[in-house]
Amino acid sequence: MVVALEVGHAVTRRLLAAVAVLCAPSCAWAAGYAVIASGLGGEPEYEQRFRDDAKALQAVAEHSGEDMHVTALIGERTTRDALHRAITSVVERATAADQVIITLIGHGSFDGEEYRFNVPGPDVTASDLAVWLQPLAARQQLIVLATSSSGGALTKLQRENRIVITATKTGGERNATRFAEQWVKALTSNEADRDKNEWVTAQEAFDYAQRKVADAFKGNAALATEHARLEGTHPELIALARLGNAKAMPTDAQLNALFAERVRIETEFDTVKTRKAGLPDDRYYEELEKVLVGLARTQQKIDARQAALETKR
């Protein structure tokens, strides 16, 4: 779910967590759209892996919110036409306030000019994707190309309000990539949730997956044959996966007030942090402690109130 950005990015992150917990089906919040496609594997092992990854991401997307619209194209269903239709449907429905995530998993290739995502029948090119997505109005767009040679698609897909993540830094990195596996792991476990807010953002997932891929090559004392890239701004604002079983909670005036208080304290927290470089350590941590104790106590009250409301339900 996407929340208004007027209060600034730091606060936006806070509101994400609050809203995700709060929002009842009656809330008039913006929607999310996810298109996930797995391509040709070539060999049975890859076929299975791509399918499993796509299914896992589908489950993640469906769990992330009631207003998330998910289209998954897996295996033979992933044709150029099918992907075109899926994307066009999103383009037609998504508004500026919405969030759109396109994820492609499989094998890619690059001939020096054009990137291709390998699917049954004609391949999908980066030019295709660029043209299909051109009219997309959503102000938060994320395209994830978890395939070999995906770096070759970057220049054609980059634009304002869009984050592009590729498994390779250029089209020349042609080996089958490990990125998809780690990307899935980032979104299906709590290991990537660096700030422990029970959401995994695009930034957290990317950092996690990139690190795990690098570690895997180091563990084999091998030269890395892939280097993931992230282009675009504020990937920390795109929430991809909600952890735990939190569902939309009932709310009341008291709880809303507590949420507002929490947002206020979190803003204060961000302010204290910006002053770190200019303060002696002891002084900085003293100030931080005051704010964090306040935050912890407020969170305690929120948890207690939510538990009480849940019991009443």
Next chain:
Amino acid sequence: MSGEKKAWGLGHGAWVRKEGRVSRSFLILTQAPRPRPRALVCIRAVFVCALACAVVPQTHALTLDYDPLRPTELRNCDEQRYRGRDEAAQDCYTQIFVDSHNDSLRAQAVWAMGDLAAANVLFRQYLALNPNSTLARVAWGRLFLETHQDDDALKLFREAATADATNTQAKLGMAQIFARRFEGAARGLVAEVLKQNDELVEAHLLLARMDLEEGQLEDAERSLDKAQSIADKHKQAALEVYSLRAALDLTRGGDGTKWINRALAYNAHYGNVYATLAHFETMRRRYAQAADLLRHAVRLEPGLSSAHAELGANLLRIGATGEGQRELATAYEGDPYSTTTVNSLRLLDRFNEFDDSVAPSEFPVRLRLNKKESAALRPYVEQLAQKSIATYSERYKFKPRDTVTVELYPNHDDFAVRVAGLPGIGLLGVTFGYLIAMDSPSGRATGDFHWGTTLWHEMAHVFTLEATDHRVPRWLSEGISVFEEWRTGPTPGVAVTPDVFKAYQEGRFLKVEELDSGFIRPSYPNQVQVSYMQAGLTCLFIEQHFGFDRLVAFLYEFKKETTVGAAVKAAMKVSPAEFDKEFDAFMKQRYAALLPHMDEWQHNYKAAYEAIEEKKWPAAIEAARKAVAMYGEYVGDGSPYLLLAKAYKESKQPAQALQTLLDYRHAGGWDPEALRELARDLQASGRSADAIEVLLAVNYGDPLKEESHASLGDALLAAQRPQEAMREYRTLLALDTHDKATAHLGIARALRSMGDRAQAKRSVLQALETAPSFRDAQKLLLEMTDERE
């Protein structure tokens, strides 16, 4: 090289003036069309001009040429040079250069004057016109030998030998290369040559050198007697004979003075006599003594670059880095062809990438770790190094007299250069007295080697070397290191690989008095690895048959100069022949279940492997169980234990799978993924204390992977071992873990448990600084706040 028609021409020349004399000429060679006669005269004129003014210092060790077919003109000049009469030699060689029309002769003349590049040009020119000349081809090969280009030299020698199968000089050239590489083929070639002609001084000298290197002193003496008698008969310079006699004397406990004096009486500036002694001291790992001898060498002969290079290398081995670097730089000035010198200097330039620290303790250890990984590795290396020193001090009754330095190299080629000046060696670690250099765990793939065992092994060398003043035979030092791996190391268990049993059954085990040759000059492809195991088994045999105290006594026999045979008699009260017989009986008895049934073991192992591939679990269990029962010591790659555990797991027998992995570990198995799996299974079975011990062991195999540190930290905290828990969480931070908040929280809990409230508070704040919504950290913060209030 054969078949080339182009000629090289002189493109540019520059002079370096130093103290009013031309000290060196540099020739930059360009490929040019075959020069016309006038150009040739021009080249010659330039050379004459240069050489008339120059006394080119000898930068390579004076190599004597004993070839009976060497042209008389050259031999006349050689006599002057061997005597150290440089100016007379210079005049003599210059005359040859000016007067002769034979470019091969001229090449050898300018070579003798120190101009190797010009010699190369002339040889190439000559062979272009006279491709069938084996004499010139061999001489050119010797030039490449002198400039460390062994592969090119070998090519030329082979070409000459192909053209003339009876060419003894070509064979001797090849033998020199193989001997330098410590390859067994050297001896065969020398034997062939001597069969053709027993009067070749060089052949006898080479044999003597190899015998000395292998500790075969009587054989060496016989060869030297023969070499000397031939040299005397033909009035050849016996400088190298004297040098090797001095080395023999030193090895026997003398000081070589008589022979040093004879060499210096012949040539007062013959630094190589000391360099030769130093070579054998280096072979015996007496690096400090080698350095002293090399200092003598360069004092006598300051331009002897090879001695400067060796001195530099030995100084690096004993930790005198600054002086070592200076010597190497001097060596490079005189001999820019040496790749080992260049590599070593480049490596030294990168020493600033390493942290250097000494941890104070009863057994201080200096650690030199790459800055990128020092924070993560230090606690484990320090702890294991100190533990090993304490263990060996107790067992071998020797306290180190100096601080032990341990260097870990993430880049294997850097380690190889540190050790041998060249990349590509197959070793994992080397000890030079109080200095240990080894691969870092990050330098190899996970599961490739066990860094903790390597450190344990190398530390044993510190003790065996220093306790005997570096006189311990190579095989015994290796044997004790391997034995200690099995007995006291981080992966205890006598782990012997199948190829060792194969070698034993084929009669390839060596007698105890000859065991050094298995290391120094292996005669079959994996003899070095087999020799390591045989040495370890020999020490195990001594422990089991005579007692551990006898093994220690045997080691200490080598505090003085002695032989293996004498030491065996003194320590074990049996003759070497009896020892060998009893060792053989020990092997047959210890491996009675396996040795007669190796084929059956192989069959079961293969059957288990295939059954696993085909997912036939009952069949896999049956075959793997038999394999394990027959050969419980095989814990290497793809061990039957691991196959058995997998089969049990897949057939839903978790208790048996767990027990199998425990058995694997007790037998010395250390595969990190297998141990992590074992730890998870133990945790799941409620055996947290056992799980902790297994995860602690994983740190000595694979310390740079995050996953075990987090779970180990939590388990240690739960087991109220907060100090150790903190180490694990700090390692996570040092590894730049993605989830820093959890690591900080772990540290906070540990500190709180240890009573350090202030630091605990700081750590929990650091956790929340990264993750303000972190519930567990919030809870701890409030607890601590409420406690205070």
